[in-house]
Amino acid sequence: MKKFVYLCLSSFMIMQANPLKECQNDQDKISGCIEKTYHENGNLQQETPYQNGKRQGIGKAYYKNGNLNFETPYQNDKIQGIGKAYYANGNLMGETPFQNDKIQGISKAYDENGNLQQETPYQNDKRQGISKVYYENGNLQQETPYQNDKIHGIVKYYYENGNLGLEIVYKDGVAISGKCANGKKLTNAHLHNFTNGDGVNCN
Incomplete structure (x- = not known):
């Protein structure tokens, strides 16, 4: 040995x-x-x-x-x-x-x-699965579900304090509905603008 x-x-x-x-x-x-x-x-x-x-x-x-x-x-x-x-x-x-x-x-x-x-x-x-993005303080900023390389499911956006701010439902990579944490529903115009890089006002 x-x-x-x-x-x-x-x-x-x-x-x-x-x-x-x-x-x-x-x-x-x-x-x-x-x-x-x-x-x-x-x-x-x-x-x-x-x-x-x-x-x-x-x-x-x-x-x-x-x-x-x-x-x-x-x-x-x-x-x-x-x-x-x-x-x-x-x-x-x-x-x-x-x-x-x-x-x-x-x-x-x-x-x-x-x-x-x-x-x-x-x-x-x-x-394939849940992609996560974090703030600099370590809190969760965004959760995005993927299926076969396409966004599929509920994408969740969080404030820096950890509170949920917005949810958008995707199907095969296309946003089909969404709502703010306060209950405000997003219109098709909101979804179109959001997916093109514009923000959403949930107030």
Whole structure:
């Protein structure tokens, strides 16, 4: 057992001491290498690891200032795992779970201060379930139900204090009715204006 542990540690140390070389040709991608591109200022722009001719490992993209922009996990030439995006200041911008090149699970977005902004569930690369948007104080701002990548069900909007303000019913991506928390019903004109980016006065 001790011999096995020693061999594992030795292999790990060898791998750490011999990082993948930069790709020069297709043959390198088979034996193992990292493909690199550079910004005009000479700083590293992107690096993608290859093994057996396929992308394998963590691909990375960088801002011009050298800070990390994206991390993309590859397995057998497909995106597999948690993809991450970062702000220029280094804080996490978002994380998205992938399975065989498709989004599978809950994608999350954060503001520059690290506060959770949005959570959206995906199934087989399509939005499926309740997407949530949050205020900076952490309170729920909006709930949007998705079915097969279309808004379907009751979308709920909340005030920053947590009180419900507005509900709009969607069917296959189309708003069909709505009402304010005080009981005021929305007309078709209200719905049309709202879905085109205008607000609704519930007073």
